[in-house]
Amino acid sequence: MSKILIRGAKVLGGEPQDVLIDGETIAAVGTDLDAGGAEVVEADGKVLLPGLVDLHTHLREPGREDSETVLTGTRAAASGGYTAVFAMANTFPVADTAGVVEQVYRLGRDHGYCDVQPIGAVTVGLEGKKLAELGAMHESAAGVTVFSDDGKCVDDAVIMRRALEYVKAFGGVVAQHAQEPRLTEGAQMNEGVVSAELGLGGWPAVAEESVIARDVLLAEHVGSRVHICHLSTAGSVEIVRWAKSRGIDVTAEVTPHHLLLTEEMVRTYNPVYKVNPPLRTERDVHALREALADGTIDIVATDHAPHPHEDKDCEWAAAAMGMVGLETALSVVQATMVETGLLDWAGVADRMSAKPARIGGAQGHGRPVSVGEPANLTLVDTAYRGQVDPAGFASRSRNTPYEGRELPGRVTHTWLRGKATLVDGKLT
Secondary structure (H helix, E strand, C coil), rough: CCCEEEEEECCCCCCCCEEEEECCEEEECCCCCCCCCCCECCCCCCCEEEEEEHHHHHHHCCCCCCCCCCHHHHHHHHCCCCCEECCCCCCCCCCCCCHHHHHHHHHHHHHHHEEEEEEEECHHHHHCCEEECHHHHHHHHCCCCCCCCCCCCCCCCCCCHHHHHHCCCCCCCCEECCCCCCHCCCCCECCCCCHHHHHHCCCCCHHHHHHHHHHHHHHHHHCCCEEEEECHHHHHHHHHHHHHHHHCCCEEEEEEHHHHHHHHHHHCCHHHHCCCCCCCCCHHHHHHHHHHHHCCEEEEEECCCCHHHHHHCCCCCHHCCCCCCCCCCHHHHHHHCCCCCCCHHHHHHHHHHHHHHHCCCCCCCCCCCCCEEEEEEEEEEEEEEEEECCHHHHCCCCCCCEEEEEEEEEEEEEEEEEEEEEEECCEE
């Protein structure tokens, strides 16, 4: 078994320490550790974090391999410091049976640069009419515990209630894409002054907030777990905060782009800024940052949504919604949360590793950087500054909103159970 000594790393941003990896686990943490023949990685004060975990990734395989595959998506994940991702169910065919989730699971196991945990669909075909094979997917080799129709809302209250009741039996969670469909027909961007000026169909905040309010009450009634995907408005924050104060078992995520970008970007009419839910106001952005800092929002999730060039290089109304995010997520969080003083690096580890692993049940991930723990780790050069160049992405798609923007931080190394997947910024 190979040994690796990471020398002089700031574990969770603290004082420099040495970390010895022996095989798949962390063997020692301390100062002036003896290399003893181990391969030495000079950290030079870089920050060492537990491997990141993304609860919301679109890998597109099976069916849309032109935009992403399990292989290319997990290579992008490793480049961004991730050691585990949860793959959403809106594939072709939809991941609504044991057979499809097992296919995704095996692709990740056999070819992935990180662990891949499939998310099962809540309803057959994401059509919102009939529950999918929730129990069979949970009992399959994939062991699905998170279910979502992401991309579509489970808007039928009875179906949502039944799903919450069903997953409660085995400790699962329903991850809701909160979007009342009747309130967003023809919507192109956030509803407000900017949409009125641009003449684009508005997407009101209440379309998100009304569904969240309904679902936290359903979760309370059933006594089950509900997770809110890509929360994007100040009003949604207040609803989740109220629900948590009542003891309702609700968790929520925010995307990096909703922590940084606003609806003002839509004035460019560049479809790279078209996303679901839409970019909101400056007030919403600051509310989301504060909520992530105080724990109302539990985690950061990328909603990595790759698209082929032709689906974005077109007029705004025809363009697909979504942005890639795995390779830039940590940099955006550093810019919006760490450099603003809202979170320290221990807080980043909590929001981007420990809590998403706990919510999704990712065994061996999100663990402390301590002796005996799995060596799922990422090393970050926090002093780095550079412009985002999508030509260098590992993802098959290039639809990033950050092209040409300077962002801080760069992941230099990632280890999955002691095996390097990224060394000096290059995939192994």
